[in-house]
Amino acid sequence: MVNYNKKRILQIPSKSKSIPVLVYHKVDPRWEWGGTRITPKKFEQQLAYLKARDYCTLSLPDYLNKCHSGKIGRNYVVLSFDDSYESIYHYAFPLLKKYDFTATVFVITDFIGRENTWDANLGGRTFKHLSAYQILEMSNHGIQFGSHTASHPCLTLLSREVIQKELKDSKHILESLLNRTVDFISYPFGRTDTRVIKTARRIGYKGGVIFKSPKKRSIPPEFRIERQGVYLLDNLTLFKAKLGENTLNHIEQKRLKLINFFSLGTVIVQGLKK
Numbered sequence: 234m235v236n237y238n239k240k241r242i243l244q245i246p247s248k249s250k251s252i253p254v255l256v257y258h259k260v261d262p263r264w265e266w267g268g269t270r271i272t273p274k275k276f277e278q279q280l281a282y283l284k285a286r287d288y289c290t291l292s293l294p295d296y297l298n299k300c301h302s303g304k305i306g307r308n309y310v311v312l313s314f315d316d317s318y319e320s321i322y323h324y325a326f327p328l329l330k331k332y333d334f335t336a337t338v339f340v341i342t343d344f345i346g347r348e349n350t351w352d353a354n355l356g357g358r359t360f361k362h363l364s365a366y367q368i369l370e371m372s373n374h375g376i377q378f379g380s381h382t383a384s385h386p387c388l389t390l391l392s393r394e395v396i397q398k399e400l401k402d403s404k405h406i407l408e409s410l411l412n413r414t415v416d417f418i419s420y421p422f423g424r425t426d427t428r429v430i431k432t433a434r435r436i437g438y439k440g441g442v443i444f445k446s447p448k449k450r451s452i453p454p455e456f457r458i459e460r461q462g463v464y465l466l467d468n469l470t471l472f473k474a475k476l477g478e479n480t481l482n483h484i485e486q487k488r489l490k491l492i493n494f495f496s497l498g499t500v501i502v503q504g505l506k507k
């Protein structure tokens with residue numbers, strides 16, 4: 234294990250030799266207006282592609298260890314899920330087991346086993362979150378869990394006290410449920426700042442994941458692990474680009490930007506509509 238002490242300088246590798254970190258939201262065949270869903274069929278096609286290319290999935294501590302060692306060698310990828318929807322248990326979990334892959338799921342702890350009333354739910358349809366039993370079963374099969382806060386607020390808009398409560402409560406609830414330490418946080422809406430990160434470190438988090446890394450050098454790299462969102466409209470060419478395998482032509486780049494903008498925009502709009 235890497236000793237993540239404050240003075241250690243962690244090298245997140247440059248683009249040419251980086252390990253891709255992917256994030257999914259719902260893996261669900263049911264239609265919804267939001268852009269972050271992916272169908273189980275498409276999810277399986279992507280896992281089959283990863284398997285065919287001999288990718289090995291990593292936990293976040295292993296990802297940081299690999300980045301730190303600088304010895305990447307084979308194809309690695311980190312799979313993660315934000316919001317801990319129940320569809321992950323029904324559709325993604327069986328496929329992860331089938332392909333012998335691991336993943337990290339970020340849980341909104343106030344909503345364990347409940348409907349997603351925290352969300353704007355465009356079109357009026359609600360979706361259920363993972364129950365405590367489902368989280369435990371997945372954990373027993375090697376799926377890792379992290380905090381996505383207690384109630385999914387935009388952390389950068391909160392007072393220091395409320396930030397502390399969101400980060401601390403969610404960590405404690407998950408740790409007592411799983412009987413193991415919870416070291417990573419996914420910032421709701423991908424929004425974080427130095428205040429949030431200072432609080433997270435003080436509470437005992439070892440790292441955090443984000444969509445687009447802020448340029449701020451004052452934020453330690455392990456607290457701004459950048460992820461690529463994978464969405465319904467991504468085809469295999471775009472999926473490969475998100476793995477860093479290919480460079481896209483001009484038209485494909487525009488398409489990628491548009492899909493990312495639309496899909497990530499959905500997440501942000503939903504946050505603002507609260």
Ligand SMILES: [Zn+2]
Pocket residue numbers: 315316381385421422
């Ligand atoms: Zn979220």
